[in-house]
Amino acid sequence: xxxxxxxxxGAMTQRITRDEVVHxxxxxxxSLSDAEIDEFTGQLGDILExxxxxxxxxxxxxxxxxxxxxxxxxxxxDELRPALDRDLxxxxxxxxEDGQFRVPPILGEEP
Amino acid sequence: xxxxxxxxxxxxxxxxxxxxxxxxATKTKLFCGCENKFSHIxxxxxxxxxxGLPGSLPVMNEKAVEFAxxxxxxxxxxxxPSVMARKNYFYPDMAKDFQTTQYDQPTNADGxxxxxxxxxxxxxxxxxxxDAGKTTHVGGGGRIxxxxxxxxxxxxxxxxxxxxxxxxxxxxxxxAKAYVSELRDILLAIEVSDAxxxxxxxxxxxxxxxxxxxxxxxxxxxxxxxINSVRSLGRAIEYEARRHVDxxxxxxxxRQETRHWDEEGGRSTAGRSKEDADDYRYFQEPxxxxxxxxxxxxxxxxASMPVLPAARRARLGERSSVADEVIVTVVERGQDGLALxxxxxxxxxxxxxxxxxxxxxxxxxxxxxxxxxxxxxQMETGGELTATQAKQVLGEMAAGEHGGDPKAIAAAHGxxxxxxxxxxxxVDQLIVDHPDEWSRFVGGDDGDRKxxxxxxxxxxxxxxxxxADGRAVAQLLGQKSAG
Numbered sequence: 001x002x003x004x005x006x007x008x009x010g011a012m013t014q015r016i017t018r019d020e021v022v023h024x025x026x027x028x029x030x031s032l033s034d035a036e037i038d039e040f041t042g043q044l045g046d047i048l049e050x051x052x053x054x055x056x057x058x059x060x061x062x063x064x065x066x067x068x069x070x071x072x073x074x075x076x077x078d079e080l081r082p083a084l085d086r087d088l089x090x091x092x093x094x095x096x097e098d099g100q101f102r103v104p105p106i107l108g109e110e111p
Numbered sequence: 112x113x114x115x116x117x118x119x120x121x122x123x124x125x126x127x128x129x130x131x132x133x134x135x136a137t138k139t140k141l142f143c144g145c146e147n148k149f150s151h152i153x154x155x156x157x158x159x160x161x162x163g164l165p166g167s168l169p170v171m172n173e174k175a176v177e178f179a180x181x182x183x184x185x186x187x188x189x190x191x192p193s194v195m196a197r198k199n200y201f202y203p204d205m206a207k208d209f210q211t212t213q214y215d216q217p218t219n220a221d222g223x224x225x226x227x228x229x230x231x232x233x234x235x236x237x238x239x240x241x242d243a244g245k246t247t248h249v250g251g252g253g254r255i256x257x258x259x260x261x262x263x264x265x266x267x268x269x270x271x272x273x274x275x276x277x278x279x280x281x282x283x284x285x286x287a288k289a290y291v292s293e294l295r296d297i298l299l300a301i302e303v304s305d306a307x308x309x310x311x312x313x314x315x316x317x318x319x320x321x322x323x324x325x326x327x328x329x330x331x332x333x334x335x336x337x338i339n340s341v342r343s344l345g346r347a348i349e350y351e352a353r354r355h356v357d358x359x360x361x362x363x364x365x366r367q368e369t370r371h372w373d374e375e376g377g378r379s380t381a382g383r384s385k386e387d388a389d390d391y392r393y394f395q396e397p398x399x400x401x402x403x404x405x406x407x408x409x410x411x412x413x414a415s416m417p418v419l420p421a422a423r424r425a426r427l428g429e430r431s432s433v434a435d436e437v438i439v440t441v442v443e444r445g446q447d448g449l450a451l452x453x454x455x456x457x458x459x460x461x462x463x464x465x466x467x468x469x470x471x472x473x474x475x476x477x478x479x480x481x482x483x484x485x486x487x488x489q490m491e492t493g494g495e496l497t498a499t500q501a502k503q504v505l506g507e508m509a510a511g512e513h514g515g516d517p518k519a520i521a522a523a524h525g526x527x528x529x530x531x532x533x534x535x536x537x538v539d540q541l542i543v544d545h546p547d548e549w550s551r552f553v554g555g556d557d558g559d560r561k562x563x564x565x566x567x568x569x570x571x572x573x574x575x576x577x578x579a580d581g582r583a584v585a586q587l588l589g590q591k592s593a594g
Contacts, residue, residue: 027199027390027392029201066194066395066397067194067395067397067400067401069400071400072192072400072401072402072403073400073401073402073403073404074170074171074399074400075170075171075172075173075176076144076170076171076172076173077173077174078137078138078139078172078173078174078175079138079139079144080138080139080144080145080146081139081143081144081145081158083145083146083155083156083157083158084157084158084159084162086154086155086157089154089157089162090154097262098153098262099152099153099154099264100153100154100247100262100263100264101154101203101262101263101265102260102261102262102263103203103246103260103261103262103263104260104261105258105259105260105261106202106203106246106248106255106258106261107255107256
């Protein structure tokens, strides 16, 4: 499973590298200064360190708790509900045109 | 299935896997109660959930889940408990900045689809996900690369989809096309989607690679997008496979990437590179609880499953000896139930099938019943109607004339079987009236004989107002000239 190719809990000396932080920041379109990259590399390392403590335990018998509530199959009937007023919604957007949301050019932008 | 398929050089083998997105025909979207339909007026089928407003929460549509499982079972998949996942990416077609989909725990896995010729293609998975909105690029000729800005319509955002991922089991262009046709027929039979490629409710992406014939390696593949028809699918795969062969032949290799099929230009062009784009940082969707279908639910779905196209074809195949294409067409048009009923009512199977294929309207034939069709075919085989008359009567049956009753329609036209001695008298008279033509028929070369047969048949048809049976006339002329 590759939840994130960039983060490996296996590295013992350094939990996360500076390059990995830069990569993840780029994927999240975050623009970080050099100082921030250093700061977050340390902070993320601490978080991964904490996760590693748990990793050391044998949790083979413990059910994963991605969802804390013991609930499944929460479904709704296939019934129509009223739509939102378009003009009201578009009035909340930074830019609109012809009843549509107007967004900056999609390709070519880098953080 | 042979057709003219310009094949690859025989040292190379085609390897194709298909990813088909199908819009489910629910009334509402996957996670909210907005209407699931096409609208030309942008952003009118939206709510806080499908435009990703803060604080909104998704709730899964039970019909969409049922349809997805139905499709899974029709493809022979195992149904598993599943969780939804967020696929994170930055593109404004999803206002949330992620698509809610299934990742490592899809609802349906490990199925197969059998093509009309018996080839089996493995199905890796068929998972539930939401559709994205529609972007229109403004400026730069409408191309995304050169646009000055884009406009977004979220009407389609959140429409329920199932993505059906095949294994790379497809080896020919014809099989790829047959896979899509078969899948469409199944979707229509189980009534979960209208499956129209041209309108985008069924979208096909093709993963194409080639390998040296005889090897079982999987080489670098390219994913082809923007394929809008079955024909276009064939052209795109063929182009792409040749491109790969050319690259390898020149000592180069293709790059793993998404490519855009340009139908007008007949070529594919590079899109984003795949390695980079695949870093979607999937994680489990915390706002939705897992789906855990019970064995009762699955049993209920299985029990309600209609007979699928493959079995319907087999059913007609066992009862007739017509060409496979005839059966494929009749089943595709959904006229097989009609045919089966007529055959069971005692009509000749081959005649029923060919008559339906050739002469029954594709669009509206609801006025024709198995009983009336059986009666018509029996009238034809019994000599009450000629082939031409039967065709005409069937057309009027489909139009609902005279209550769709073939006897009444035939009677209204004065169609009735001509006694054979009556026909013979006519033929004898014609021979007397046209001695020159007759001697050319009897003594002429093949061309003459053919021409004169046409002449005499025409005369007889004229005299009988088209009611004579052409075959009987030909037979009589033959007998007379021999004797």
